Amino acid sequence: MSHSDAKKLLLVVACALVDADGRVLLAQRPEGKALAGLWEFPGGKVEPGETPEAALIRELREELGIETQVACLAPLTFASHAYDDFHLLMPLYVCRRYSGIPQPRDAQALKWVRPAKLRDYPMPPADEPLIAHLLDLL
Ligand code: 9L3
Ligand code: MG
Numbered sequence: 001m002s003h004s005d006a007k008k009l010l011l012v013v014a015c016a017l018v019d020a021d022g023r024v025l026l027a028q029r030p031e032g033k034a035l036a037g038l039w040e041f042p043g044g045k046v047e048p049g050e051t052p053e054a055a056l057i058r059e060l061r062e063e064l065g066i067e068t069q070v071a072c073l074a075p076l077t078f079a080s081h082a083y084d085d086f087h088l089l090m091p092l093y094v095c096r097r098y099s100g101i102p103q104p105r106d107a108q109a110l111k112w113v114r115p116a117k118l119r120d121y122p123m124p125p126a127d128e129p130l131i132a133h134l135l136d137l138l
Pocket of ligand 1: 012013014033034035040041042043044045088124126127
């Protein structure tokens, strides 16, 4: 790829929220949004000047109504995916300690999924390679 092919970089953060039974929370992208219907690790865009951890804490509050802290976010790996119009770079954090019960605040369906069943859920292309890393950990 030559220099002139460089795409705009979009920084997004995502979270594997893990419950006491070792299940992972997936959120279904709502109608009207890009990639609607696909199941993703919850998260969203990092705002200018925001740290990835602060962005993830904010997104988890906005989308799921839960509270967590930087110390409860363990970085696991990165997704990197070239869409037609931008390059998505997305760190994945694992979070096992949070307060509150995740609720759909954004009209998205939520599902707690056993790690061995994660591949049964159609995901955005950026998220799919993350499953192997999670299976190594969980
Ligand atoms: N995205 C992919 N996988 C994820 C998340 C949270 C986001 N686990 C992609 C979908 C969009 C972009 O990142 O192309 C921005 O996400 P949003 O702000 O539309 O949720
Ligand atoms: Mg989001």
